[in-house]
Amino acid sequence: MPDDANQLPYNFGGLPKRFSSYETAKVVILPVPYDQTTSYLTGTRDGPRAIITASRNLELFDEELETEIYQVGITTVEELIPVMSGPSGMLRVIEKEVNRHLEAEKFLVMVGGEHSITLGAIRAFKKRYDDLSVLFLDAHADLRDEYQGTPYSHACVGRRIIDEGIPLIQAGRRSLSKEEADYISQTGIRTYPARMMQEKAAWLNQLIDSLSARVYLSIDLDVLDPSCMPAVGTPEPGGLSWYQLIDLLKDVAGQRQIVGLDVVELCPHPGNISPDFLAAKLIYHVLGYIVDFDTPLGKISIF
Ligand SMILES: [Mn+2]
Incomplete structure (x- = not known):
């Protein structure tokens, strides 16, 4: 389904079969x-294809890391077809699919789609790791108990992760409801609002200290500032810059084991490919922080 002039294979990175x-x-x-519960702009269903298309135009040599990250092998599996039985049915499909890849000893990168899909992946990771925490990068708290008639809305995903008994650490937030503010103060959830990240130096060490040994990383692209990432369903001013985000991820990857990740909520803007490209590069670059790239098709250093 390539829709650009690129002749490379349709997979993440446009990689030949060997890789x-x-x-x-x-x-x-x-x-x-999947974007069944999106509340403002719809269109995140087009996110995965836009990211994969953009990724085929990536420079595969990473300038900062001075390596070709794709040499660990990056496979792109079939799109997960949305089920019509509602969000809870979709979460079961995602959990089963993620579980299959974890059993095959793969490092999972889930590409959304709306943020609600994270819960399905988390449920699979929870079965595998008993010391898991979730680093939740998002402009929004996503801590509502219910939203627009469902507890599985994108606006509730953080709350459902906590319900699973998994520590949730939020960063980059700059929008929340009264209900969510009350919930945070009652439960003492660790949150590092975007404003704090701009103004205080001590937050980074505190954030890393609040993470367990193994971390699932969930990146809602709206954690970035709309000036560099306008293509999200619910943009909020005051977000992170590209370098703030990748520096944070570098520090986390260097001090904790990131065992899986997702990048969600890209809502492509036809005619502006820059956000698609940013999302693709973010995935590729973060993989570089996580994997061991010394040997072609070699092991992931964290396992
Ligand atoms: Mn969000």
Whole structure:
């Protein structure tokens, strides 16, 4: 389904078979084009395809890391078809699919789609790791108990993760409801609002200290400032810059084991490919922080 002039294979990175077959690849890109509960702009269903298309135009040599990250092998599996039985049915489908890749010892990168899909992945990771915490990068708290008639809305995903008994650490937030503010003060959830990240020096060490040894990373692209990431369903001013985000991720990856991640909520703007490209580069660059790239098709250093 390539829709640009690029002749490379349609997979993340546009990789030849040697570096993209499921058997040898260490990293799985799982596209989940789901946006059934989106409340403002719809269109995140188009996110995964836009990211994969953009990724085929990435420079695969990473300037900062001075390496070709794709050599660990990155395979792109089939899109997960949305089920019509509602969000809880979709979460079961996602959990089962993620579980399959974890059993195959792959490093999972789930590409959304709306943020509600994170819960399905978390449920699979929870079965595998008993010391998991979730680093939740998002402009919004997503801590509502219910939203627009469902407890599985994108606006509730943080709350549902906490309900699973998994520590949730939020960063980059700059929008929340009264209900969510009350919930945070009652429960003492660790949050690092965007404003604090701009103004105080001590937050980074505190944030890393609040993470457990193994971390699932969930990146809602609206954590970034709309000046560099306008293509999200619910943009909020005052977000992180590209370098603030990747520096944070570098520090986390250097001090904790990131065991899986998702990048969600890209809502492509036709005619502006820059956000699609940013999302693709973010995934590729963060993988560089996580994987061991010394050997072609080699192991992921965290396992
Ligand atoms: Mn959000």
